[in-house]
Amino acid sequence: MRKMTLRTRILMNLANLACIAFLILPLVPVILGAFQSERGLQADVHALLPVEYTLDNFRLILSGGSDKGTLFQDISYLPNSVTWFPNAFLNSVIVGALVTVGVLVLASLTAFTVTRLNVRWTGWLMQINMISRMVPLIVLMVPLFVVLRGFGLLNSLSGVIITEIGLLLPYAIIILVPYFQQLPKELEESARLDGCTRFTAFIRILLPLCKPALAASGVIMFIISWHELLIPLIIVSKPEVMTVPVVLAGLVSDHFVFFTVMMAICLVGLLPTLLLVLLLQKYLVKGLTAGAVKG
Amino acid sequence: MAHVQIQNLKKSYGAVQVIHDIDVGIDEGEFVALVGPSGCGKSTLLRMIAGLEDVTGGTIRLNDRVINDVAPKDRDIAMVFQSYALYPHMTVEENMGFALKLARVPQAEIKARVAEAAATLNLTEYLDRHPRQLSGGQRQRVAMGRSIVRSPSVFLFDEPLSNLDAKLRVRMRTEIKALHQRLGATSVYVTHDQIEAMTMADKIVVMRAGRIEQVGAPLELYDDPANVFVATFIGSPAINLLSGRYVERDGAGAVDLGHGVVMEAPQVGAEPGQPCLFGIRPEHLEIAESADAADFTVEVIEPTGSETIITGRIAGQEVQMSQRERTDLKPGDVLRLRPAPGQVRLFDAETEARLK
Ligand SMILES: Nc1ncnc2c1ncn2[C@@H]1O[C@H](COP(=O)(O)OP(=O)(O)OP(=O)(O)O)[C@@H](O)[C@H]1O
Ligand SMILES: [Mg+2]
Numbered sequence: 013m014r015k016m017t018l019r020t021r022i023l024m025n026l027a028n029l030a031c032i033a034f035l036i037l038p039l040v041p042v043i044l045g046a047f048q049s050e051r052g053l054q055a056d057v058h059a060l061l062p063v064e065y066t067l068d069n070f071r072l073i074l075s076g077g078s079d080k081g082t083l084f085q086d087i088s089y090l091p092n093s094v095t096w097f098p099n100a101f102l103n104s105v106i107v108g109a110l111v112t113v114g115v116l117v118l119a120s121l122t123a124f125t126v127t128r129l130n131v132r133w134t135g136w137l138m139q140i141n142m143i144s145r146m147v148p149l150i151v152l153m154v155p156l157f158v159v160l161r162g163f164g165l166l167n168s169l170s171g172v173i174i175t176e177i178g179l180l181l182p183y184a185i186i187i188l189v190p191y192f193q194q195l196p197k198e199l200e201e202s203a204r205l206d207g208c209t210r211f212t213a214f215i216r217i218l219l220p221l222c223k224p225a226l227a228a229s230g231v232i233m234f235i236i237s238w239h240e241l242l243i244p245l246i247i248v249s250k251p252e253v254m255t256v257p258v259v260l261a262g263l264v265s266d267h268f269v270f271f272t273v274m275m276a277i278c279l280v281g282l283l284p285t286l287l288l289v290l291l292l293q294k295y296l297v298k299g300l301t302a303g304a305v306k307g
Numbered sequence: 308m309a310h311v312q313i314q315n316l317k318k319s320y321g322a323v324q325v326i327h328d329i330d331v332g333i334d335e336g337e338f339v340a341l342v343g344p345s346g347c348g349k350s351t352l353l354r355m356i357a358g359l360e361d362v363t364g365g366t367i368r369l370n371d372r373v374i375n376d377v378a379p380k381d382r383d384i385a386m387v388f389q390s391y392a393l394y395p396h397m398t399v400e401e402n403m404g405f406a407l408k409l410a411r412v413p414q415a416e417i418k419a420r421v422a423e424a425a426a427t428l429n430l431t432e433y434l435d436r437h438p439r440q441l442s443g444g445q446r447q448r449v450a451m452g453r454s455i456v457r458s459p460s461v462f463l464f465d466e467p468l469s470n471l472d473a474k475l476r477v478r479m480r481t482e483i484k485a486l487h488q489r490l491g492a493t494s495v496y497v498t499h500d501q502i503e504a505m506t507m508a509d510k511i512v513v514m515r516a517g518r519i520e521q522v523g524a525p526l527e528l529y530d531d532p533a534n535v536f537v538a539t540f541i542g543s544p545a546i547n548l549l550s551g552r553y554v555e556r557d558g559a560g561a562v563d564l565g566h567g568v569v570m571e572a573p574q575v576g577a578e579p580g581q582p583c584l585f586g587i588r589p590e591h592l593e594i595a596e597s598a599d600a601a602d603f604t605v606e607v608i609e610p611t612g613s614e615t616i617i618t619g620r621i622a623g624q625e626v627q628m629s630q631r632e633r634t635d636l637k638p639g640d641v642l643r644l645r646p647a648p649g650q651v652r653l654f655d656a657e658t659e660a661r662l663k
Pocket of ligand 2: 349465
């Protein structure tokens with residue numbers, strides 16, 4: 013890398029810090045809010061730190077509304093969605109995991125076909141796929157609803173999963189295709205002479221070498237699926253198939269907004285993605301910068 | 308151990324034909340070198356034998372069985388790629404044992420066979436390393452080892468030494484030859500380095516633009532080239548080709564090189580006066596004060612240590628000669644040169660075919 017002067021280095025670091033602050037700062041009020049009461053939050057809007065701390069928000073959501081603690085024991089109304097939070101969390105994990113796995117399987121098979129098998133029309137299919145993804149999701153909602161109703165997939169997790177896979181697949185393909193392209197073809201040819209079929213060469217040679225790209229796109233897919241609201245909102249109306257974002261949305265209405273409970277849900281909801289990123293950290297930087305530098 | 312028979316082999320990419328009706332046989336245990344300029348179809352031919360390219364026409368037989376449509380994995384053929392194509396995510400040991408593992412050979416036997424091959428190739432201490440932790444020469448040996456452990460019917464090499472520096476290339480050349488002499492495996496070796504082909508091969512196939520120009524033992528091609536292309540391709544420094552006209556003198560052949568220079572040549576079936584090329588290798592020109600010698604004006608002197616290459620002119624045409632002895636010649640000196648007996652080769656000036 014080129015040597016930078018001290019001044020540019022300081023400026024670069026400041027810019028970097030500013031970006032990080034912009035992304036992280038909103039978390040601070042969420043953390044502070046999650047550990048206090050609604051009354052405490054409203055009491056003095058100018059105070060930086062809360063006057064009292066409580067874990068009741070977490071008790072409430074994790075127990076599904078049965079453990080009301082001191083904060084909520086004499087509250088007259090609790091939105092129904094709060095009671096479904098543990099279940100919604102599980103649903104979100106299931107949807108996120110299956111969507112991620114499904115997208116990765118289909119996207120890597122697609123990338124293999126497009127980059128390795130010389131079939132001309134696959135290139136056209138790719139283009140059509142990419143262009144169709146430029147259509148805003150909201151436009152597709154009514155047709156999607158009708159189609160899913162036709163297949164009897166409304167109010168089911170499989171409906172949500174299939175729809176999200178369809179939505180996310182092109183993005184994963186965009187990440188994987190260039191990565192596949194830069195892997196030398198001789199590796200698979202050598203494997204085929206060593207005793208692999210085209211498919212087993214793909215499984216045993218190509219896929220292990222794609223770990224960074226798979227990890228990177230996997231994390232991105234999981235995060236997008238994790239906070240997807242529109243699709244489950246349209247497909248799902250029964251509380252037992254709600255996902256976390258739907259529960260969150262249910263806490264906002266014309267008559268009430270449960271700020272502190274929402275903040276607690278946000279924090280708990282952060283955990284799976286955080287865990288995933290930490291686990292795959294080793295591959296992520298490699299995968300997201302792949303192809304940027306040769307060799 | 309196996310023999311390969313290739314008949315009328317053709318290959319087209321779309322409308323472009325890159326291999327034209329190739330016929331060649333590779334005997335059991337033979338080491339065959341495929342040589343030719345870049346783009347002449349050497350790799351394509353090799354990859355067709357391996358099964359990595361579809362055959363457009365003709366047949367490839369392995370031990371009398373047509374293998375045109377047999378999958379690469381069922382051909383029992385191993386290949387060493389120019390880029391080595393080592394699996395980056397596997398250790399040296401895993402790389403070398405991969406084929407055996409796929410063939411469900413018992414773990415203990417894999418270990419033993421890999422250890423044996425590694426010992427042969429001086430790789431024992433690197434077995435736990437990954438390819439990126441090896442030098443170019445070590446990678447090259449791993450690629451060889453990966454083929455050896457399988458003991459396949461046929462070995463294919465696609466310019467395996469071209470990524471090494473000159474010194475290592477010469478050493479690996481000797482090692483590969485020694486290995487072949489010990490294993491006696493049928494091998495096809497692609498190179499565009501004629502020295503590699505000459506030193507290693509039992510048989511050389513010279514290709515040009517998708518066609519075979521000549522097949523023969525190294526010294527056969529050197530002594531008896533079928534045309535100008537083969538004559539210039541084999542041998543370094545390259546053969547001298549002087550243009551002139553065929554004449555007969557005292558019942559023997561000769562070539563009139565112009566400027567009043569007439570040189571002795573073999574008697575061939577050509578019309579007197581027919582334009583032809585007079586071919587003589589630099590090492591076959593000798594200094595002599597006889598009547599059949601021609602004046603040679605020295606222009607450039609290049610000592611290489613073991614020999615001296617002298618460039619000059621005979622009858623106004625550029626000629627190189629090489630000499631074992633040290634010399635104190637200077638540019639501008641005039642020598643008298645004549646071809647060593649029986650070393651002149653004549654070629655038709657138009658078709659470039661050998662005149663006999
Ligand atoms: N996939 C392909 N599509 C179209 N033409 C090709 C393809 N592969 C090779 N060719 C052409 O076939 C010809 C032979 O190529 P090949 O790679 O066999 O040459 P080569 O003799 O191995 O050359 P080199 O010494 O440079 O490796 C070349 O003219 C090349 O352009
Ligand atoms: Mg080649």
